Amino acid sequence: MIRKELVAASAEPLILSLLAKGESYGYAIIQEIKVRSRDQMQWTDGMLYPVLHRMENKGWIKSRWAESENGRKRKYYSLKKDGKQALEKHHEQWNIVHSVLSGLRKEQYV
Amino acid sequence: MFNLDQAVTHWRRQMTAAGLQTPDVLNELEGHLREDVAARVSAGTPEADAFQLAVSRIGSPDSVGLEFNKLCSLPDGYVTVGSILWLAASATLAIFLSRGLFAGRLSLLLSAHVFTLTTGYGTALLAGLFGIFYVCCRSFRALSPAGQQGLVGAVRLANQSAMLLVALGLILGLVWSKQNLGGYLVAGPREIGTLCASLWLLTWWLIQRFGQLGDRFTMLFSIAGNMIVGMAWFGAGILADNPDLHSYGIAGVWPLALFMGFHLLFLVMGAAPGPENTETQIGG
Numbered sequence A: 001m002i003r004k005e006l007v008a009a010s011a012e013p014l015i016l017s018l019l020a021k022g023e024s025y026g027y028a029i030i031q032e033i034k035v036r037s038r039d040q041m042q043w044t045d046g047m048l049y050p051v052l053h054r055m056e057n058k059g060w061i062k063s064r065w066a067e068s069e070n071g072r073k074r075k076y077y078s079l080k081k082d083g084k085q086a087l088e089k090h091h092e093q094w095n096i097v098h099s100v101l102s103g104l105r106k107e108q109y110v
Numbered sequence B: 001m002f003n004l005d006q007a008v009t010h011w012r013r014q015m016t017a018a019g020l021q022t023p024d025v026l027n028e029l030e031g032h033l034r035e036d037v038a039a040r041v042s043a044g045t046p047e048a049d050a051f052q053l054a055v056s057r058i059g060s061p062d063s064v065g066l067e068f069n070k071l072c073s074l075p076d077g078y079v080t081v082g083s084i085l086w087l088a089a090s091a092t093l094a095i096f097l098s099r100g101l102f103a104g105r106l107s108l109l110l111s112a113h114v115f116t117l118t119t120g121y122g123t124a125l126l127a128g129l130f131g132i133f134y135v136c137c138r139s140f141r142a143l144s145p146a147g148q149q150g151l152v153g154a155v156r157l158a159n160q161s162a163m164l165l166v167a168l169g170l171i172l173g174l175v176w177s178k179q180n181l182g183g184y185l186v187a188g189p190r191e192i193g194t195l196c197a198s199l200w201l202l203t204w205w206l207i208q209r210f211g212q213l214g215d216r217f218t219m220l221f222s223i224a225g226n227m228i229v230g231m232a233w234f235g236a237g238i239l240a241d242n243p244d245l246h247s248y249g250i251a252g253v254w255p256l257a258l259f260m261g262f263h264l265l266f267l268v269m270g271a272a273p274g275p276e277n278t279e280t281q282i283g284g
Helices: A004-020 A026-036 A045-057 A081-108 B004-017 B023-042 B046-057 B061-069 B076-102 B108-139 B145-182 B187-210 B215-239 B253-271
Strands: A060-068 A074-079
Touching: A004 A026, A004 A045, A004 A060, A004 A074, A004 A081, A026 A045, A026 A074, A026 B023, A045 A060, A045 B023, A045 B046, A045 B061, A074 A081, A074 B023, B004 B023, B004 B046, B004 B061, B023 B046, B076 B108, B076 B145, B108 B145, B108 B187, B108 B215, B108 B253, B145 B187, B145 B215, B187 B215, B215 B253
Parallel strands: none
Antiparallel strands: A060 A074
16 A cells, blocks of 8 residues: 555646546546556545645636536536646656656666 | 435535535535445445445545635635725825826826836735735644635735836836936936836746746745835935935834834744645545
């Protein structure tokens, strides 16, 4: 299981990356992260929504209510232009962390 | 017999009691809860158990309520009040200047110069006041992440507006000086002060635009900006040949020294390490 601090730090880039593929809603986002991480990333479901609302306040994403296939109303989120820029920044920063970590790991085996 | 609708209604009441009063948020969370229950039921879990599991996955009402309360925009009201005061002061100044204009005491050029420069300085001072407000809130952890974003946004907007107004006021002043004093620049303390303030505001804007200035440093820059504007406006006035002109009660050295000391205090408080806003801990 991945440490909760790392899960928290990766929440925004992961949400932005998922929304870059197309609009989605809270429950589907959680399910997709669960599947992709093979259950290694445990999100507290209720905590996703404050993160989504904060990202909306920042102007990264926008939301709209729409009726789902089962007739229930769902709030769909999609990426805005600022969100794409924020995602690029996140990618740059995570790449730096990844390259530093990989470089140090390689040096251990030299 | 378990009744899902009744259970959801009871759960909504608990969420409301924990501070989640917004129907939009409650509807979204309820939608999530119902989706989770439906998925578990279709996987073979009894509805009552599915509901309990789904509720525990969402988290306790207190913890969810706490995270949403962090999003409340505390300074929105203060930003609105500050903006209204700014508009009222600008309107009063415009009325005062237009009276002088219509009475023939002031030319249109001079009125426009005084209006743009005064509102520009006033806007920069407003940004500094927001900075002081930020430092106070930071000390008492009274600022939500969203509130902080709102305040930083207001300061950036105020700084850009101040930069444009002061620059315009400076240009109008130079033109007026050419028409009435024979040269664009007479190198008086007020002109030099305005030039310094313009350069400061421009530099700050460039750092924000092309650099990586964090929220705290944006606020500290706004407080430092108040000191620059204070020196440019009131300090230059003290050095000028006619110190009583546009002194606004800050005619001596001591009021200006107090003004500087007050801002320096908040600069030090803001620069000192302190509690920062924590982000939502999504990890379970």
